Amino acid sequence: MLNKFFKKTKYITVSQESLRRNEEVDKKPSIPDGMWVKCDGCGEVLYKSDLEDNNRICSKCNHHFRLTAKERINLIIDKDTFVEFDKGMKTANPIAFEGYEEKIQKMNRNTNINEAVITGTGDIFGEQIVICVMDSFFMMGSMGSVVGEKITRAVEKSIELKLPLIIFTTSGGARMQEGMFSLMQMAKVSAALSKLDKEGLLYITVLTDPTTGGVTASFAMLGDIILSEPKALIGFAGKRVIEQTIRQKLPEGFQKAEFLLEHGFIDKIVSRNDLKNTLKKILLIHNRSRY
Known part of the structure; x- marks a missing residue:
């Protein structure tokens, strides 16, 4: 028992080389x-600061980073003109899916929004519009019943206010x-857009990644004019x-915006x-043609 008190303390041998390496590490600048x-x-x-100044577009390859719905609205809509619709609308759990409410x-x-879309009215260089902006950071922008309902109500508001x-x-x-x-939301939104079309109102879609x-x-794909950001992934099922399913090899990049433009599925690819400015021109041309 007493032997434990008289044992020699074991020391770790530290070489001059390891000391030198530690000194070099200490001298390295601390980057936040x-x-x-x-x-x-x-x-x-x-x-990061340069990326933000360029609206989250890579200055080397033109890659468009994804934006939140709020970032998109701040970029497109004139300052202090956005008025949100149905802000308090929240998702229920219609089929009692386990863990869904917690998610x-x-x-x-995490996102400080209630659902994967924000809708409202706002101005683009003074031209008033109704706008819906989906958010990929909220459950990958998946379309649930609230997303479909908010978009449908926005379409109906567009008809009521006679706005693009x-x-x-x-x-x-x-x-x-x-x-x-x-799944029902696809038919519901499409039916509302059919009414919009009968009223002769302009409908523009801007496809972003993904x-x-x-x-x-x-x-x-029901827009009168369909725009897209560069290199956006656009498709139905995965490659x-x-x-x-078809047992064939698909061409490279067949679900990218550039391929779809080449084959007539979209009208124009526009950098963020x-x-x-592009939306402003379209709105002005449309408004002049109506009067």
Whole structure:
């Protein structure tokens, strides 16, 4: 027992080389986290402040980083003109999907919005419009019953106010946690857009990365004018699923905006920095043609 008190203390041997390495580490500058962002397109490491100044577009390869709905509205709509619709509308759990309510609450906290779309009225260089902006950061912009209801109400408001409608799409498709209730939204929004068309009102869609699934199969492709950001992923099903179904190899980039433009599915690819001016021109031409 007493032997433990008289044992020699064991010391760790530290070489001069390890001391030198530690001194070099201590001399390295301390760089705060979050100052740099790696581009998903080209792998370039970008200074975050420069990226923000360029509206989150890579200065090396023109890759368009994804925006939140609120960032998109601030970019497109004139300052202090946006008035939101149905802000308090929240998702229920129509088929009692386990864990769904907790997931929605987590999304609410992380994104500070109630659902995957924000709708309202606003001005673009003084031209008033109704706008719907989907948000990929809220459950990948999946289309549940509240998303469909908010967009449908926005379409109806556009008819009531006799205003052009612009929808910015980004989505992974239908929301599986709501089953058939989610799938019904495609028909509901499309029916509302049919009424808008009969009223002779302008409907513009702006496809952003990614626009897939039921959103592509319905209102995303029903616009009078269909614009897209560069290199946006646009499609219905995934490439692997399609290849397995038709048993053919698909061409490279067949679900990118550039391929769709070449084959007549969209009207124009517009850089984010030019988008507000492009929308202004379209709105002015449309308004002049009506009077």
